[in-house]
Amino acid sequence: MQAREACVLVAAVAAFALASAPPQRAAAEACGVRTGQLVALSAMSADPDVFIFDSRVRLIDYSAGRFDEVKAVMAHTLLASPGTRAIVSSCVRNVVKPKYSGDYFDAVGIKVITGPYRGRWGWVSSEDVRI
Numbered sequence: 001m002q003a004r005e006a007c008v009l010v011a012a013v014a015a016f017a018l019a020s021a022p023p024q025r026a027a028a029e030a031c032g033v034r035t036g037q038l039v040a041l042s043a044m045s046a047d048p049d050v051f052i053f054d055s056r057v058r059l060i061d062y063s064a065g066r067f068d069e070v071k072a073v074m075a076h077t078l079l080a081s082p083g084t085r086a087i088v089s090s091c092v093r094n095v096v097k098p099k100y101s102g103d104y105f106d107a108v109g110i111k112v113i114t115g116p117y118r119g120r121w122g123w124v125s126s127e128d129v130r131i
Contacts, residue, residue: 031091031106032126039110040130041084048082052122056092056107059123065099078117086110088129089121096125 033039041050053059054076058067067073090109097104106126112118 031093031108033088033091033106033108033129033131035088035090037088037131038113039086039088039108040082041080041086041110041124041128042082042130043128050080050082050084050124050128052078052080052110052112052117052120052124054122056095056109056123059107059125060096063096063098063105063125078112078120078122080112080117081115084112084117085114086112086124091126096127098127 041052042048043050051059051062051073053062058076061067062073087110088108089111092107094104095107108124108126108129110122110124112120112122
């Protein structure tokens with residue numbers, strides 16, 4: 001009798017865990033780009049050049065307004081001309097939150113394939129990626 005009660009308890013705990021687990025993300029919630037995809041870089045602002053950051057953390061911090069010095073930004077970025085082509089190496093959904101916006105953007109890992117930074121790797125906001 002005890003073994004049966006233990007099995008019922010385990011089954012109840014498993015059912016509760018499954019019911020309370022967050023639902024799987026739908027395909028529509030995936031990043032707007034996929035690994036291996038060819039993209040062009042261009043900002044939507046009056047200055048269409050794009051900062052390519054050397055780390056995802058620096059991209060996120062800069063977008064959130066947590067960089068204090070211009071020298072620090074310039075030491076950890078490349079400034080790509082609009083139209084620079086790149087290949088997507090990775091994407092992390094909704095981690096870039098600009099300080100003065102309610103929107104979230106994806107952090108997109110890229111490898112530059114045209115221009116003076118050809119062969120360099122970095123991170124950009126999905127806001128600056130054109131398909």
